[in-house]
Amino acid sequence: MRRISKLTRVAVGVASLGLVATACGGTSSESSDGDNSDRGVAIAYDVGGKGDQSFNDAAYSGLTKAKDEYGYKTADIEPTEGETDADKEQRLSSLAKQGYNPVIGVGYAYGPAMKAVAAKYPDTTFGIVDFVVEGKNVASLVFAEEQASYLAGVAAAKATKSNVVGFVGGVDIPLIHKFEAGYKQGVQDTNPKVKVLSQYLTQTAEEGGFASPDKGKAAAEGQIEKKADVVYAAAGLSGQGVIEAAAKAKVWAIGVDSDQYKQAALAKYKNYILTSALKDVGGAVYALSKSVHDKKPLTGTHAFDLKVNGVGLSESNPEYAKVPGLADAVNKAKEGITSGSIKVKTE
Structure with a gap:
């Protein structure tokens, strides 16, 4: 090894x-x-x-x-x-x-x-x-995508008012399962009453799961119709559609990999990007x-x-600090993960 x-x-x-x-x-x-x-x-x-x-x-x-x-x-x-x-x-x-x-x-x-x-x-x-x-x-x-996703789950559980949140994965593969597993665990550890809706856009990358904003938008719209008021996307370019749908419905989106609140191409949606699960x-x-x-x-x-600090959670949106208990809960989760008292699942 x-x-x-x-x-x-x-x-x-x-x-x-x-x-x-x-x-x-x-x-x-x-x-x-x-x-x-x-x-x-x-x-x-x-x-x-x-x-x-x-x-x-x-x-x-x-x-x-x-x-x-x-x-x-x-x-x-x-x-x-x-x-x-x-x-x-x-x-x-x-x-x-x-x-x-x-x-x-x-x-x-x-x-x-x-x-x-x-x-x-x-x-x-x-x-x-x-x-x-x-x-x-x-x-x-x-x-360790699952660790950043766990923090995203903590944030989602603190931000939701409907007790329903969503996850949109680009392609149904083990790598993206890590994002989903960490997110679900973070949500449930924070508030077991919150329901997580999950959907994968495609079974293979060749079908466009990472490159189809229209697919991401449709998936997010479906989850929002089911009362999800926070939607996390691990879907590459398709995530732009998720963010667009969230902004249109005036609910929270959680970005991925880059700090999507700061991305110029997403500027018109940024007020609805609560945070992003970062991957350096x-x-x-x-x-x-x-x-x-x-x-x-x-x-x-x-x-x-x-x-x-190879993974983390962004705090760029000023609204992040205004959600009651969110910052403290995320910081506590960070301490737990780095100390080893919280073991984050990968599947």
């Missing part, structure tokens, strides 16, 4: 760049003078791509942090609709051939491709988010980039949890 490290969180900033189409998916890149040996971090996006205001954008923030700090050349490449593992292999191989180091696959879907490609480029450090790939030159960056994907991308820059590349499995 490989050693699991816990990394210190690295704060990251968010920037935005335009996209340019390429044969292997849309890409955005920045460069400075120099040859391929100067190239830095490259990321290949998950389903939903850049602009999801959530998971992928969190990864992008880490790339921009590394670029700004080290003068890196960078690349960020979009997925293509209906792509295969072979397409992902080609994308990762192309980035390694161009001299990018590290090359990071954002999302579990890159697992098979990463395993195949990393073995062919032993001098390149590869990273993968949300999945473990065995390899001497691979860093697997995993998170950007910090992980930056940490791996820094390790390569320092010539001490990370490999093996690295776990980001609440204890190292």
Whole structure:
């Protein structure tokens, strides 16, 4: 069994760049003078791509942090609709051939491709988010999503007035089960009288569960009709539809991965985004980039949890502090999780 490290969180900033189409998916890149040996971090996006205001954008923030700090050349490449593992292999191989180091696959879907490609480029450090790939030159960056979701559940239980809250998962897979399990436990531990409505948008990512705001909106509307007045989405780009539905109905939404209250594309809905379950994907991308820059590349499995601030709960919305008992309950839950007195379920 490989050693699991816990990394210190690295704060990251968010920037935005335009996209340019390429044969292997849309890409955005920045460069400075120099040859391929100067190239830095490259990321290949998950389903939903850049602009999801959530998971992928969190990864992008880490790339921009590394670029700004080290003068890196960078690349960020979009997925293509209906792509295969072979397409992902080609994308990762192309980035390694161009001299990018590290090359990071954002999302579990890159697992098979990463395993195949990393073995062919032993001098390149590869990273993968949300999945473990065995390899001497691979860093697997995993998170305690259930812990952040537990805190979201505590917040939902404190904020609800109807005693009905909702959970919308993008795809019915083990990764998203972790979000649901933590959320449900947080709700029930806080107020056993609160009912949790759960729905998954699709069975597979190929069906659009992480990339269909219309599906997210419809699911949230259904839960709101059943009296849910707080809805938490772990659904990537589809979560934007959940937030839109919540704002329209004037109930609370809980965002995911990034602090969605601060996302410019969601500004018109932000007054109804109570909080977000945070996942410092950007910090992980930056940490791996820094390790390569320092010539001490990370490999093996690295776990980001609440204890190292790898996950958490945002407090950006001023209304967060106004919900009676919410902040105190969340802080108490944080203490319980980090001390080990609260064991959060993953399924």
